[in-house]
Amino acid sequence: MEQPRGSFCGRTRREFLWQTAGGFGALPLVDLLGRDGMSLGMRATDDDAPFANPLAPKEPRFPAKAKSVIFLFMYGGPSHVDTFDYKPALYPLDGKTIDIKTKGRGGTKSQGRVVGPKWKFQQYGECGKWVSDLFPHLGKQVDKMAFLHSLYAESPLHGSAMLMMNSGRILSGAPSLGSWVNYGLGSMNENLPGYVVMLDETGGPISGAKNWSSGYMPAVYQGTVLRGKGSPILDLARPDGLSEAQQRRLLDAMKGFNQEHSAQRSDNSELLARIASYELAYKMQRHAPEAVDWQSEDPKTLELYGVDVPETHEFGRKCLLARRLVERGVRFVQIYSGGNHNDANWDAHGDLEKNHNYHAGRTDKPIAALLTDLERRGLLDETIVVWGGEFGRQPTAEYAEGTGRDHNSAGFTMWLAGGGIRGGTSVGATDELGNEAIERRMHVKHLHATILYQLGLDPNDLTYFYAGLDQKLVGVQGADVIPEIV
């Protein structure tokens, strides 16, 4: 139906911004890109009213270099000096107690016993990047990767650091990166959620759903957990004994009642939208299982991802699923490596070698396969792959004995690949022991800004009006993109 002039979805613009309620339900705040109007394009079936899907695709502000993001979250905090941040000076200091200022779970310390890197490093690729022996497969992909060695975050403690990496703030209640991306761009496939999260089989990360929350935005922008077993999405599968034909019959009967009801309320487009949403749900039931049917892949691909090997089966399957999802237009996929607590993730407080061998062993080959597979299908150009945890680890030991390292948010490494990111580059540096970012220091928000920018969004202008402020993922003061890698 035609919208009255001078109004925004039947409401004043301002009220709409405040409430995002009534009228059409959660409509896309298309205004966020400085344009007025609505995207009404989507139709569930020919005879239904337009379903104004809040996740309808939106034009990016700039020509986008990437369409999707796959965020490989190494939960618990992998040690940068044992993975991608090569520190030759650290080896000879192994076991020596030195003066060094650290801040981690165990508080602030001014001395510590150095734990030398527990793996050898070798050079790979044309760029000659030093990579530790934890990642023999990923080593071969370094020319696709841009390394950020001088990231820092505001908290060295999991709870708040996870929130910071996912939502840009250490306080609970803000939308996560995936929510911002879907809010800004919508989804390219109405039959799939726009923001998918895959968790470790040992459980979610600490703070659970807060990590993929839409915070103060409507729930439509929150991450949807995709499961490996059973119904991939909560309530997607019909209960046993309810066939598709039977469900179609139920939906038709429902529509009969609903159409009669809405006939007397023709001004209320919400009623029609609800009818349409059922048709869309019906279609999702058909398409989503196909999207997650990894077994339909050819054996060579399964082998490439390591799905055929117990050690890499789980993460390999998830990486493969991530490719299938972005192939089908899902905007944001996040995969957790590690879950639960302690050594079920990368949080190596006790035995560093055992912990990192375990987690790297389960992820190295699958991630390398993901990069290879995306590239050969021409998807890598439009997909940003992000690797990293909520922080890194200290060069010194946490306890009197053992190789465990405490958390370190003062300097750590992440890498990006694809989506227009310049491969074979390295930006910034930590000090010679890897304790603190010293050169080209980059706050987590610069990483966020860079991801949004590659997607065609302006990180300093992607706003959501809430609590009297134009809120941004990158904070009130904004953040620059990292020019060296775009």
Place this chain on the structure above:
Amino acid sequence: MAAPRSKKSGITTLGIATLVVAAAWQDAPTKPSDGETTRWCYRPLTRPAVPEGSARQPIDRFIDARLARDGLQPMPAADRGELLRRLHYDLVGLPPTPEEVAAFVADEHPLAYERKVDELLASPQYGVHQARRWLDLVRWAETDSYERDRNKDGAWHYRDFVVDAMNEDMPFDRFVTLQLAGDEVRDASRRDRIATGFLHLGIRDDEPTDPEQAVYDDLDGMADTTGRVFLGISMGCARCHDHKKDPLPSEDYYRFLAFFENLAPYKVGGGNSITPRNFVQTETVDEGPDGNHARIANFERERAELRERIARRAARVTSSATALKMTSALREGLVSDHSRIETGDETGLTVHGATVHEDTRGPYLHFDGLDDWARIPRKVQDDFTIAFRFRTEHAASGAGFHRWHHGDGLVDGEVPGIVQDFGTSILAGGRISAGCGDPEISIVSQPGYDDGAWHEVAFTRERASGRIALYLDGALCAEAIASKAALTTPQELRLGRLAGTNHFFDGDLGDVRIYDRVLTDREITMLTLGTDASTEVEALVEASDGAEAARALRADVQAWTRVTKPEVKTMTFLCAKERRGELAKSYVRIRGNVHSKGKQVEPGFPRMLGDSAMPEIVPAQRSSGRRLALAKWICSDDNPLTARVIANRIWQQHFGRGIVRTPNEFGKLGELPTHPKLLDWLATELRTSGWSLKQLRRTILLSDAYRRSSRAASSQLAKDPQNDAFWRFDPRRLTAEEIRDSILAINGTIDLRLGGPSVYPTMPAEVLATSSRPEAAWGTSSERDAARRSLYIFVKRSLLMPFLTAFDLADTDATCPVRFVTTQPTQALTMLNSDFLHEEAGKFARRLEQEAETLEDRLRRGLSLVMQRPVKQREVERARTLYTSLVHDHALTDALALERVCLVFLNLNEFIYLD
């Protein structure tokens, strides 16, 4: 900008009357002012004249005047069935039954509608529904968020307070006052103190990177919520800089924050801990004649009698010489004796702040609970007994936990992590706990040892068997099998402090003795009864008074170990507690950084609301009196915001939108009122009624405007598409809770009981798996409890019920003034496929089978329950066609076919939307 004012002239009233521009104050959308005038909401609240007109109700006169001016025709009254449904959902959040609909439609009494309004206002379910609306505002949740997402102990008492307050129609000014300062009001009752739980509902990081900043984030949450919820002004942005739109300098923010700044911080010290004793209260509750008081009195009498009998028998045979000998027996294996509190190398005792006092039994240490402690070397690791006496009447840490390392340290060697340590502590509720690590095992006493009397503690540990045992006043309280390792991790033992969490003991501690052996039961009895309880005395009695007398003595001595303190009933709740000692000093914190102190400030009201009124702060016995001063100002007749803000919310709750569409923001960032005079009329009406919300609702519900049809005439729609003028009633979707509660009401299984701890309906396994500890993430409830109203479902910030979140449950982390109303396919998936819907559809079908004989009657009954109006034959036929097709074409059994039809019924738009 701030209104100019003259201090010399002594103008202290709010706003400046001369600045009111008459033209901008008509009852029409107010034009944005040019910056020279005071914003409408800061002007004094006066009762506007009611416009002339034919309507009976003043509300309608205001609305009619605007309709006439805009050339709009109001819609006629809604039909009676629709109206009843509207009333039900607005007042109690539940559907009317078909019988109620029929009776109401047939009731021709002129006062039928008014009676129905009164009936629903008096329903206990009214409080449940209105409480949920209030909880949206105060960021209601029962956990803290972040890594551990800890439970807020006893938070549900606050929820029950809100339900009761709504049902009792507690005057709103009282309701506000109790939430801010229930502990500071005169003769504060327990319930008054429970109301201050309001202050503690926010998110709280138990392991923040900057603990001091985190405490201020928490205080900011209180101040900001207070500003938005009670005053409709957002002050949060002034935390970092002067407000960009409203005349609120940063300094005013910190003056406002100062009202809360003397509250004890939720977290003291580092580590992953919080300090519950700073905001959680555990008290014994007496339950009538057989209550705690009576049982404790019995217990004390019994012990006194035993003690006396033992002493009498022993006195006949003991002399000072034998007594001396016995005492030395208890010295065997005594490796650490601190009963004389001698510091220095010999004893290894070092005292940090604690002071030495003395009573008839000798010296003891007093710990202030803030930072006093002492330490002694750890001389034991295998077998040991730790004995001491203590007394306290102050609440301790660790509510809800029965682990020793969550409490305030007594004699303790806790070392964080999975290590070989041990110790004793006092927990909230006055429970004594002891335990050791690797594996971590705690044993715990009955509550109530924080009664201000001296108590004797003995904690024994035998390495070979792993047995640990805890004795209170000579009686065995608890025992367990624990670690068999050498407990060597702690370097030292601390007195009055739990290491790692800095939980300081608040009370007295003395006679600390540590043995490197396990004392026998009898020896432990001797710790309290002295040599009277020894075997030597028993032998002397036998020699002197015969075997019978010795047996009697032995029986009494043994009885002593078994007369344990009775289990006392306690309750735990959140409440305001202030810092002790010096008042907190307040500063402007530059750019919101707590470490960057600027100018010192005193508590004060925002100057844009009348600066020179200095708060009258009267210190109370245990608090600064600051919050009460704030509450008085918020509720004072001079405050123009409070009444307007709540009147607007009540209007919003019945009309779907406020007269000001931004209910938490009346300042310049917000919308202007569509009917400013009507709002002021409602606000003054509320005040003159003694702040009765029920009366205000009644007035609103009796207006013609409320009773209008929700249908839209296209001519009106074209002129006023947003219904700014209230020419019709805006239809709305039910809220998440209303949908769930209605489903349960319709299938007849809803449990309408009020109050009590929250319940845990089944959480889908898929959703549990998202938690980092799936097995410990959620509780269980009986089927009956699981069918309670949604208000009573436990609200865990990191794990919310998916059904409720799908339908736009309020955000839990910040105040939520207006809920989102989204329409999305995931809702449809939940309504079509979820276990919950299928189970409820099944119950619905069983109900229909019970209540009606024929298929036609069942279908008609089902539709009338869902639609809450007379059902048309055509509709029954449509349902029958579906049913028949399910049986014939899809080969469903009759029972299953009816379930599927019920599923369709529960999915109907007519059920989910309200006219």
